[in-house]
Amino acid sequence: MNYWLMKSEPDTFGINDLCNRxxxxxHWDGVRNYQARNMMRxxxxxxxxxxxxxxxxxEPGIVGIMEIAKEGYPDFSAFFPTDxxxxxxxxxEHPRWIMVDVKYVRTLSREIPLKELKGYEQLAELPLVRRGxxxxxxxxxxxxxxxxxxxxxxxxD
DNA sequence: GCCAACGTTGGC
DNA sequence: GCCAACGTTGGC
Numbered sequence: 001m002n003y004w005l006m007k008s009e010p011d012t013f014g015i016n017d018l019c020n021r022x023x024x025x026x027h028w029d030g031v032r033n034y035q036a037r038n039m040m041r042x043x044x045x046x047x048x049x050x051x052x053x054x055x056x057x058x059e060p061g062i063v064g065i066m067e068i069a070k071e072g073y074p075d076f077s078a079f080f081p082t083d084x085x086x087x088x089x090x091x092x093e094h095p096r097w098i099m100v101d102v103k104y105v106r107t108l109s110r111e112i113p114l115k116e117l118k119g120y121e122q123l124a125e126l127p128l129v130r131r132g133x134x135x136x137x138x139x140x141x142x143x144x145x146x147x148x149x150x151x152x153x154x155x156x157d
Numbered sequence: 158g159c160c161a162a163c164g165t166t167g168g169c
Numbered sequence: 170g171c172c173a174a175c176g177t178t179g180g181c
Contacts, residue, residue: 007167032165033176056167114168132174134166 002048003140004039005062005128006102007055015052015064015107024104025069029077030085032097036137041072041098043139050102051140051148053128054111061113062148070101108152122147 006028008014018026031037045068052064074095077085090096118129127138140148 009167035176060168134175136166 002043002045003050003142003145004044004048005051005053005126005138005140006066007053007136009056010054011057014054015104018052018064018066018102018104019107021104025101027070027075027099027101029075029099031075031099031136032085032087033136036135037098039137039139040100044068044071044100046071049105049145051145055136059111059113061111061115061117062108063111064107065105066102067105068100069103072098072100075099110152112148112151116151117148120147120151 013026018024028040031040048068050066050068051062052066054060054063074092075085075090075097076092077083077099078087078090078095078097079092080086081088085097087096114128117123117126123129123144126140126144127133127135
């Protein structure tokens with residue numbers, strides 16, 4: 001089993017939006033970055049666990065857990081000119097972009113803010129806390145995953 | 158294949 | 170809203 005972290009802007013699609021979807025499942029469309037696409041296409045497997053991260057908001061941080069409910073398939077939002085994620089270089093015959101489906105697992109008992117995550121030596125290698133990182137999807141090691149979850153029950157300093 | 162210009166991400 | 174960091178584009 002692999003572990004991941006995926007970013008979304010809560011104003012656009014937050015963890016409560018996922019929780020309220022039918023079957024608490026939604027397709028993760030709109031990723032337009034090759035590195036992130038390749039991970040969804042090649043490495044994400046059914047049942048993999050994923051941290052839901054709120055980005056570009058008042059308090060960026062990890063807010064919950066979801067799991068991969070469907071492995072990579074063409075991101076159809078690229079096909080429609082009226083869609084904000086439209087890409088004329090992608091079509092159903094030759095899809096350029098890939099998405100997965102995610103299913104809500106649970107909301108953390110407290111949000112773990114980015115500024116707290118940055119303070120732990122155990123997470124120094126996590127791309128999220130590294131300077132200038134812009135990846136919206138990244139792998140999380142088992143060690144990092146367990147460590148972050150152990151923070152949930154703790155009060156921050 | 159280089160690299161300047163440009164657009165986007167995302168923390169602050 | 171600002172802007173640093175980064176990815177992509179396209180002229181040469």
